[in-house]
């Protein structure tokens with residue numbers, strides 16, 4: 263496999279190069295994930311103000327670990343980089359050296375299965391689950407080993423299952439049925455969030471999403487851990503929602519049982535996908551449209567895809583910003599949707615939205 267030295271943030275890393283990224287690459291480096299790593303570093307800066315214990319159970323080339331050590335050394339009490347692959351752990355060592363760093367009491371490298379690695383540890387304040395595919399098999403152990411006020415960062419690249427292409431796989435892995443609809447990516451995030459939160463509940467931990475996003479080929483949710491038996495029990499009520507999509511009109515509804523006459527998905531998490539206060543602070547550390555869009559979007563489940571609504575209700579397409587402005591003039595809350603470019607999130611009913619769109623058509 264041809265190798266190359268690249269610079270990412272303050273790190274210089276040797277990586278395998280290939281035209282197509284695949285999990286068959288000897289050691290996996292994906293340039294599409296630079297944003298994922300940029301945001302992790304900003305999240306660490308935002309959440310913590312003293313040195314913490316960091317776990318990278320699927321460390322790959324070690325790029326995330328080297329960047330943390332070079333860019334925020336003041337926050338590292340201990341960092342452990344683990345990968346099951348011998349090629350990866352060799353490369354992590356080489357990449358540390360290349361950046362003037364070495365294995366010591368603070369910086370640890372291991373070559374174990376990620377769950378065993380976590381199991382053998384004393385626990386961490388930040389755990390990053392960043393696999394190729396589903397994070398599923400690593401979640402329970404990671405949650406158990408996460409400290410109070412700790413951060414669990416979860417990547418899922420199996421978006422096809424979560425977004426409805428493989429609803430049966432989704433059901434098996436995430437205990438929820440996915441569906442192909444205009445809001446499939448928001449629902450994919452909500453299904454993933456629910457699975458993580460359900461696993462947290464039986465460890466008396468509330469995993470509260472502070473940022474959830476879909477970018478290129480992956481989903482990413484950053485959770486803050488709150489240890490509370492009372493809150494954990496209450497959380498269950500917000501994990502039982504079904505979202506129904508009417509293919510004839512493009513209307514949506516949120517119910518406690520699926521509406522079998524519609525295209526439905528669930529059960530899923532119906533609470534907030536982001537913590538707006540956290541995002542405000544995050545933006546002072548790192549500005550990116552992914553975070554800005556998340557901060558701007560209204561906290562309601564689902565959205566109306568205005569292209570679909572127009573087409574299915576014989577309306578002329580009007581600019582999304584005009585629809586949002588008109589809804590706000592009528593004292594409804596309304597915003598763009600972070601996971602669908604053409605969609606509006608609003609507190610207005612479908613009938614009110616149609617009225618507004620008709621007015622704009624006149």
Ligand SMILES: C[S@@+](CC[C@H](N)C(=O)[O-])C[C@H]1O[C@@H](n2cnc3c(N)ncnc32)[C@H](O)[C@@H]1O
Pocket residue numbers: 289290291292295299319320321322323324325326344345346347350374375376377392393394
């Ligand atoms: C997507 S890559 C990790 C990328 C890395 N987190 C980053 O930020 O660049 C996934 C890595 O997980 C490793 N891996 C896969 N299954 C594993 C397991 N069960 N335990 C530990 N490592 C595993 C692979 O060897 C691969 O290096």
